[in-house]
Amino acid sequence: QPVLTQPPSASASLGASVTLTCTLSSGYSNYKVDWYQQRPGKGPRFVMRVGTGGIVGSKGDGIPDRFSVLGSGLNRYLTIKNIQEEDESDYHCGADHGSGSNFVWVFGGGTKLTVL
Amino acid sequence: EVQLVESGGGLVQPGGSLRLSCAASGFTFSSYWMHWVRQAPGKGLVWVSRINSDGSSTSYADSVKGRFTISRDNAKNTLYLQMNSLRAEDTAVYYCARDRLTMVRGVIENWFDPWGQGTLVTVSS
Numbered sequence: 039q040p041v042l043t044q045p046p047s048a049s050a051s052l053g054a055s056v057t058l059t060c061t062l063s064s065g066y067s068n069y070k071v072d073w074y075q076q077r078p079g080k081g082p083r084f085v086m087r088v089g090t091g092g093i094v095g096s097k098g099d100g101i102p103d104r105f106s107v108l109g110s111g112l113n114r115y116l117t118i119k120n121i122q123e124e125d126e127s128d129y130h131c132g133a134d135h136g137s138g139s140n141f142v143w144v145f146g147g148g149t150k151l152t153v154l
Numbered sequence: 155e156v157q158l159v160e161s162g163g164g165l166v167q168p169g170g171s172l173r174l175s176c177a178a179s180g181f182t183f184s185s186y187w188m189h190w191v192r193q194a195p196g197k198g199l200v201w202v203s204r205i206n207s208d209g210s211s212t213s214y215a216d217s218v219k220g221r222f223t224i225s226r227d228n229a230k231n232t233l234y235l236q237m238n239s240l241r242a243e244d245t246a247v248y249y250c251a252r253d254r255l256t257m258v259r260g261v262i263e264n265w266f267d268p269w270g271q272g273t274l275v276t277v278s279s
Binding site: 070074081082087094098132134138140141142144145147148 | 251265268270271
């Protein structure tokens with residue numbers, strides 16, 4: 039099964055842009071990845087799915103246009119432009135693997151985004 | 155409004171049991187697969203289990219296989235997680251999440267949307 043790696047932290051100033059990275063383990067370059075936003079003390083919220091061709095389907099409900107994704111090789115990126123205070127959250131990436139009794143869903147360790 | 159509300163968490167001793175519930179509203183519960191995902195304090199998300207729409211098929215993470223049982227009651231719009239032989243490492247916030255299926259360019263895609271607010275399970279003596 040794939041392993042998803044995320045840097046533990048990132049920071050950006052109010053109004054700036056930031057790109058968060060989720061890296062798939064070798065051999066899984068065709069996998070799509072989901073991004074989830076988790077504000078402090080809340081349950082996660084679906085942001086969008088990304089493959090090597092970019093966004094798959096549509097964004098989650100209420101996700102602003104400032105959020106975009108890109109996929110290249112083993113990396114899946116989430117870019118946030120014009121960062122706002124409400125974007126300060128943990129961002130998790132996840133992917134499904136297998137089927138039936140061998141099905142698993144794997145997540146990265148999450149990146150804590152701090153808005154300066 | 156689509157909503158998932160978990161309940162049933164609490165403090166339990168190692169080796170004990172607990173049953174979590176997830177009440178669904180705002181959508182046709184019986185049409186959707188459902189999942190449980192957990193998050194230990196200060197840690198990342200970990201998938202626990204899933205169940206298909208009529209409850210006839212289930213999957214589990216290796217870490218809970220044989221100890222946890224996922225089930226559902228479509229008449230009550232409720233998802234359950236029966237947790238037995240609990241260990242300290244099961245301490246976490248447990249979230250239920252809907253498996254949202256979408257057809258994109260002829261391919262079935264699915265992701266977790268929405269999630270509940272979570273219920274805390276603490277395993278400690």
